[in-house]
Amino acid sequence: MDKEALFQKFVAFTTAVxxxxxxxxxxxxxxxxxxxxxxxxxxxxxxxPVTLSQISDCKDISMPNTSREIKKLTEKNLCEKFNVAEDRRKQLIRLSKAGQTMMNGAFQRIGGRFAERIKDVSIEQLEDIERALDMLQSKVFYDGK
Amino acid sequence: MDKEALFQKFVAFTTAVxxxxxxxxxxxxxxxxxxxxxxxxxxxxxxxPVTLSQISDCKDISMPNTSREIKKLTEKNLCEKFNVAEDRRKQLIRLSKAGQTMMNGAFQRIGGRFAERIKDVSIEQLEDIERALDMLQSKVFYDGK
DNA sequence: ATATTTTGTTATCAAATGATAAGTAAAGGG
DNA sequence: CCCTTTACTTATCATTTGATAACAAAATAT
Incomplete structure (x- = not known):
């Protein structure tokens, strides 16, 4: 087994993804x-719901910049902040009604394109795909933090 | 086979990638x-070697902006342009010596991190991974253009 | 031969993003 | 009770990126 060749394949694969x-x-x-x-x-x-800090960490955006973007999104009525009783420093964020509707629509259209992409795949192959996704995620694309 | 569930899995997978x-x-x-x-x-x-237009197409950067960035990279001595005899409008781009060295180093370090990531995987599993990458790339992550 | 298309350049301009400094208010630790 | 840390905000600035117009030169089509 040539690890170099596997790495090549890995690079090509992630590019394709x-x-x-x-x-x-x-x-x-x-x-x-x-x-x-x-x-x-x-x-x-x-x-x-997520806190500002979580967004900042996971999306790798500094707190000041996260705060600015959330403020803009809140002004556009796409998300809303609410306080958490236990810790009054924290602000939880969730989608507003309009934001939820928007994101539902987005996911719906993405799902449609995905369905189109796999429309010619047989049932058995779909099961192969599912297994392959699970396997790769656990062996290669796991969260290494 | 629930296509909705597969889509969920697909989204989680691409996020992980x-x-x-x-x-x-x-x-x-x-x-x-x-x-x-x-x-x-x-x-x-x-x-x-690639042309300006290829970079522009593949990386989705407008021609003017591609030209600007290539100019900067050329000034930094990381790549170089040369003319193609058949069509004198075209400019082929390749890495300079320094650029090649830089990118070799980069790929080397990425390869090292990848090796670390799969260090505990057995030979047989590595072969499973290789097959899974091939299969997914042909059935799901193919170039649909 | 002239017109059109392709390939690339230069020059601006505006918007998006990233980085930093300074501040507030609440929580937690000694 | 004070000191430090955490969570977040506001303000400001520089850089990066994206978008557009106007141009030139070579190739191709009519």
């Missing part, structure tokens, strides 16, 4: 929010 | 070039 992700999410984001803002909304959507 | 890519390439880029410049150099490294 990035390209497909780009294709699937292309033109999904509304024009009135920036790419960074959209990626923050994605994160909130899957992890809500 | 992006995070691992981030971890592997973190702090690899020299400080004196910008992220976009580094990504252009990566592309040149694996596809050289």
């Amino acid at each position: 990035h390209e497909v992700t780009y294709e699937l999410t292309k033109d999904i984001k509304p024009d009135d929010i920036t790419p960074v803002q959209y990626s923050i909304l994605e994160y909130i959507a899957v992890s809500q | 992006h995070e691992v890519t981030y971890e592997l390439t973190k702090d690899i880029k020299p400080d004196d070039i910008t992220p976009v410049q580094y990504s252009i150099l990566e592309y040149i490294a694996v596809s050289q």
Whole structure:
């Protein structure tokens, strides 16, 4: 087993994943929010409710800049802050009704494109795919922190 | 087979791939070039020689902006242009000696991190991984253009 | 031969992002 | 009770990136 060759394959694979992700999410984001803002909304959507610090850590954006972007998103009525009783320094963030609707629509369209992409794959192959995703995620693409 | 569940798994997987890519390439880029410049150099490294138009297409950067960044990279002595005899409008780009050295070093360090990541995986599992990468790339992460 | 298309350049400009300093308010530790 | 740390905010600035217009030169089409 040639580890060098596997690394080559790994690089080609991750490049392909990035390209497909780009294709699937292309033109999904509304024009009135920036790419960074959209990626923050994605994160909130899957992890809500989250604190400012969590967003800052996970998206690698400094606290001041996170605060600024959340403020803009709040002003656009896409998310809302609420206080947490136990620790009054913290602010939990969740999507607003409008934000939830927007992100639901986005995920729906991405899901449609994904379905289109795998439309010719047989049931058995879909199961192979599912197993392969699980296996790779546990052996290679695990969270190493 | 629940396609909705598969989509969920797909989203989690691509997120994991992006995070691992981030971890592997973190702090690899020299400080004196910008992220976009580094990504252009990566592309040149694996596809050289390339034309300006190819970079513009593949990296989704407008021609004027591609021209500007290539100019900066050339000034930093990381890549060089040369003319192609058949079509004198075209300019082929390749890494300079210094650029090649820089990118070799970068890939080496990324490869080392990758090796660390899979160090506990058995030979048989490495073969499973290789097959899974091939299969997913052909069935899911293919280039749909 | 002339018009059009392709390939790339230069020059601006605006917007998005990143970085830093200074501040507030609450929590926690001694 | 004071001191330190945590969580977040506000303000400001520099850099990076994206977008557009106007141009030139070579190739190709009519």
